[in-house]
Amino acid sequence: MAGGVKKPVNVFKLKDLNEPKNVFNWRLWFAVFSFGLLGAARGVDEGLISGAFNSKDFQRTINYASYDEATQTNIKANVSAMVQIGSVGGALFAFLICDRIGRIWATRLLCVVWILGIAIFMGHGGSLGAIYAGRFIAGLGVGQTPVVGPVYIAEIAPASVRGLCTCIFTGFVYLGIVLAYFANYGAQVNLGDTTHARWLAPTSLHIIFAGIVFILTFFQYESPRFLVKKGLHEKALEYMARIRHLPPDDLYVVSEVNAIRAAHEEELEAIRGASWTGILKEMFLIPSNLYRLYLSVMVQIMSQWSGAGSITLYAVDLFKILGITGKNESLLVTAVFGIVKLIAAILCALFLVDVIGRKRALLLGISLQAIAMIYVAGFLTAVPKLGVDDSYVLPASEKAASRGAIAMIYISGFGWALGWNSMQYLLTAELFPLRIRAVSTSLAMTLHFVNQYGNTRALPNMLLPVSQGGISPTGTFWCFAAVTILGGVWVWVSIPETQGRSLESMNRLFELPWYKVGLHGNDDADRQDEAINEKENGAFGTAGHVDDIDEKHTERESRV
Incomplete structure (x- = not known):
């Protein structure tokens, strides 16, 4: 600010937050890589289960052909969605584990549960009950990954690259999807469709990723913010110094x-203590925190019901509806779909989320997704028998439009990776104060899996013809298009920009009335930042300030 005139801002440049070069060191990136790998948990499952279930050997082991068509649809939906059901429970109690034993031990525990569930699934012996149980238990582990991973990464990352670091978690979701898709394709081509190895070999990716993450945790430092929360201030300083090099x-x-420490003390002071009632009061009775919960809940609802997640899970079936014939071709097209999403996630992490900001990246992704959904819905409206009449053969005159629809599925995946799928983890992990970060993220991720389960479980039935109780493929994609457009409007009005802001300064985004936060919260917070910087002249962290914190801590403990 000079002469009352604000300098022009280059939106295609990282914010300069005066962070020493040392903070961007190998320890930071190694930690981000290690916890980012947790993202592969969901990606591997989403990419594997449809291909594994559709193998002839898997269907033979459960005597799939003996069931009627309606029962077959329900079995497929149940097997696919059982991980989401387990993930609801996993996400729900993830905060208890995270806040009791720490981010590191929580990661080790979830890896053990994840491996146990997959082992039961792989050794099911033809029992549907064992299949359901194994996938449910695996879900208990997988459901903790979007709580533990993004929270840890957000807590150790410098503010200027926090978006990039957290989006690496999303990138690994798509790396898991790509590896799973190609594992299915490779097993189909090289192992045949009638051997146990056809689905056992790809499924082993679960155990490989869980094992790698488990081992890597022994080379990581606990989150300094968790240590501050536990009162281990010297250990927090030691670990922060090591992470920052x-x-x-x-x-x-x-x-x-x-x-x-100061922010944590203020949180404790605001609700007079650390009891569970105090935490609940902080979550639901402080307006700014309640608004953050509202944002997290709506992000999960809008993102999951935009349909892109279920498209990933049922990609093989949806490409078949759009005119791809032949199992090998369908698996290959699906694998390319995974690559497209991975590239989009990398672009978002490296060039968008910390450069043009979270909100712009999210709106760009939603726009691409909406255009794609409208095209696919329009194509299916013009060719209504696709996916409804199994005997219908796509005429040559419609082939070009069919390939266009397939391309639009790719574009929808690209937009999803740029927008909703990155932001549903990033925003949830960085919005909340330290005291309620784990529990609030856990609540948001519980709703994430509830909505994902609902969408995943509903899609096979939604695709059924109206005469069989569904809304047909045409109705399904028009529904997804409508939700996507509605989500874009909601984002524009409701979500503030969090780019370049420290976790401890997020409160300033929510000082305005709720109906102004999304449109004006960032500008108002910037004005507050400037006023604070002028008042304190950028100084933070003197010895006197440390003494003040210790005195406040002693006073609060004596009152409690």
């Missing part, structure tokens, strides 16, 4: 830890 007495490290 700076001496423990470096001004930047001391200031960062002191800011975390």
Whole structure:
């Protein structure tokens, strides 16, 4: 600010937050990589289960052909969605584990549960009950990954690259999907469709990823913010210094830890203690926190019912509806779909989310997704027998439009990876104060899996003809298009920009009335930042400030 005139901002440049170069070191990226791998849990499952279930050997082991068509549809939907059901429970109690034993041990525990469930699934012996149980138990582990992974990454990442770091988790979701799709395709081509190895070999990807993550946790440091929450301030300073690759007495490290401590003390002061009732009051009775919960809930509802997640899970079936014939061709087209999503996630992480901002990246992704859904819905409206009449053969005159619809599925996946799928983890992980971060993220991810289960479970029935109780493929894609457009309008009005803001300064985004936060919250927070910087002259973390924190902590403990 000079002469009352604000300098022009280049939106295609990272914010300069005066962070030392040392903070962008190998320890940070190794930690981000290790916890980002947790994203592969969902990706591997979404990419594997449809191909595994459709193998002849798997269907033979459960005597699938003996059931009528309606029962077959329900069995397929149940097997596919059982991980989502388990994930609801996993996400629900993830905060208890995260806040009791820490982010590191929570990760180790979820890996063990994940492996146990997959082992039961692989050794089901033809029992549907064992299949359901194994996938449910695996879901208990998988459901914790979007709580533990993004929270840990957001808590250790410097503010200027927090979006990139958290989106690496999303990138691994798509890496898991790509590897799963190609594992299915490779097994189909090289192992045949009638051997156990056809579905057992791809399914082993679960155990491989869980094992790698489990081992890597022994080379990581616990989150300094978790340690502050537990009162282990010296250990928090030590670990922060190691993660930042700076001496423990470096001004930047001391200031960062002191800011975390100060913010935590203010949270405790606001609700007079650390009891469960205090946490609930903080979540639901403080207007700014309640608005953040509202944002997290709506992000999960809008993103999941835009349909892109279920398209990933049932990609093989949907490409068949759009005119792809032949199992090998369908699996290959699906694998390419996974690559498209992976590329989009990388582009979002590297060039968008910390460059043009979360909100712009999200709106760009939603726009692409909406255009794609409208095209596919229009194509199916013009050719209504596709996916409804099994005897219908697509005429040559419709082949070009069919390939266009397939391309639009790719574009929808590209938009989903740029927008909703990245933001549903990033925004949830960075919005909340330290005291309620784990429990609020856990609640949001519980709703994530509830909605994902609902959408995943509903899609096979939605695709059925109206005469069989469905809404047909045409109605399904018009429904997804409508939700996507509605979600875009909601994002524009409701979500503030969080780019370049420290976790401890998020409160300033929510100082305005709720109906102004999305449109004006960022500008108002910037004005507050400028006022604070002028008042304090950028100084934070003096010895006197440390003494003040210790005195406040002692006073609060004596009152409690």
